[in-house]
Amino acid sequence: xxxxxxxxxxxxxxxxxxxxxxxxxxxxxxxxxxxxxxxxxxxxxxxxxxxxxxxxxxxxxxxxxxxxxxxxxxxxxxxxxxxxxxxxxxxxxxxxxxxxxxxxxxxxxxxxxxxxxxxxxxxxxxxxxxxxxxxxxx
Amino acid sequence: xxxxxxxxxxxxxxxxxxxxxxxxxxxxxxxxxxxxxxxxxxxxxxxxxxxxxxxxxxxxxxxxxxxxxxxxxxxxxxxxxxxxxxxxxxxxxxxxxxxxxxxxxxxxxxxxxxxxxxxxxxxxxxxxxxxxxxxxxx
DNA sequence: CTTGACCCTGTACTGTGGTACGGAGTTTAG
DNA sequence: CTAAACTCCGTACCACAGTACAGGGTCAAG
Numbered sequence: 001x002x003x004x005x006x007x008x009x010x011x012x013x014x015x016x017x018x019x020x021x022x023x024x025x026x027x028x029x030x031x032x033x034x035x036x037x038x039x040x041x042x043x044x045x046x047x048x049x050x051x052x053x054x055x056x057x058x059x060x061x062x063x064x065x066x067x068x069x070x071x072x073x074x075x076x077x078x079x080x081x082x083x084x085x086x087x088x089x090x091x092x093x094x095x096x097x098x099x100x101x102x103x104x105x106x107x108x109x110x111x112x113x114x115x116x117x118x119x120x121x122x123x124x125x126x127x128x129x130x131x132x133x134x135x136x137x138x
Numbered sequence: 139x140x141x142x143x144x145x146x147x148x149x150x151x152x153x154x155x156x157x158x159x160x161x162x163x164x165x166x167x168x169x170x171x172x173x174x175x176x177x178x179x180x181x182x183x184x185x186x187x188x189x190x191x192x193x194x195x196x197x198x199x200x201x202x203x204x205x206x207x208x209x210x211x212x213x214x215x216x217x218x219x220x221x222x223x224x225x226x227x228x229x230x231x232x233x234x235x236x237x238x239x240x241x242x243x244x245x246x247x248x249x250x251x252x253x254x255x256x257x258x259x260x261x262x263x264x265x266x267x268x269x270x271x272x273x274x275x276x
Numbered sequence: 277c278t279t280g281a282c283c284c285t286g287t288a289c290t291g292t293g294g295t296a297c298g299g300a301g302t303t304t305a306g
Numbered sequence: 307c308t309a310a311a312c313t314c315c316g317t318a319c320c321a322c323a324g325t326a327c328a329g330g331g332t333c334a335a336g
Binding site: 095 | 147159184187188191194195196197198199208209210211213214215216217218219222223226227229230233234236237239240241242243248250251253254255256257258259260261262263264265267269270271
């Protein structure tokens with residue numbers, strides 16, 4: 001809960017200051033209350049995790065819009081949350097699909113690595129597409 | 139190996155015709171030999187898989203440049219392939235990282251789903267960030 | 277009480293990954 | 307043989323996700 005300036009937040013989350021403000025404009029981060037008229041933004045250290053999650057999720061192929069949806073998922077005891085449940089389930093299915101495809105890419109890469117030894121010559125020609133389509137991978 | 143026009147390829151790969159030409163300009167697909175002066179592009183059906191892989195890899199957070207690198211990985215028996223080996227290993231590490239993070243997102247989503255039942259009220263407040271940071275997930 | 281490092285808002289610019297269109301030529305079904 | 311449907315190349319345009327100023331204000335050290 002240490003009070004952070006935008007510069008400190010940006011540094012801790014390994015992004016630029018402009019990126020923080022950009023996320024704020026997009027609604028991914030709510031603008032922290034500034035000491036009214038002219039002061040600076042003041043962030044709690046919890047925001048660091050939020051920004052890191054955004055970067056991480058982007059690397060996994062989620063758009064900022066989708067990340068916003070993920071971050072909005074909130075099981076609230078004071079509200080009936082059927083909607084949240086449905087959204088979470090949908091996202092979970094997407095994630096399972098990504099996992100599946102990533103595992104396929106992984107096994108294709110492994111196949112290339114073994115087919116192509118560090119030294120000497122490969123046992124045969126092998127591209128990532130061939131490795132993917134060879135269903136006896138895994 | 140059936141000869142496909144660009145329109146057929148696009149349809150089979152579920153992308154637009156313009157996208158195929160765009161990939162060609164980017165070097166992700168090599169321009170097929172056209173019947174010299176004025177003819178149409180003619181693709182083999184293997185290209186369908188190539189385009190599908192591109193779309194799939196994009197969903198996993200790879201840029202077109204990275205996808206080009208993946209597709210260029212080729213264990214060639216007629217060349218020493220130390221370089222390919224190193225690149226593949228690097229990509230594999232990236233993929234392992236993605237898998238790790240995706241599994242974390244998955245367990246956070248599952249946690250939200252159980253915390254937030256379809257009917258009635260949740261057991262407690264729970265956001266995806268809280269679910270991620272609760273290390274007793276999985 | 278000034279100087280330098282930071283922050284403010286706002287607008288403009290950039291790179292990536294397409295998408296749309298204009299003005300042609302080609303192919304194929306009737 | 308003609309008309310529709312498709313293709314060609316080139317250029318312009320678009321959304322997304324930042325990145326870079328410009329022209330100020332603020333704050334803390336010396």
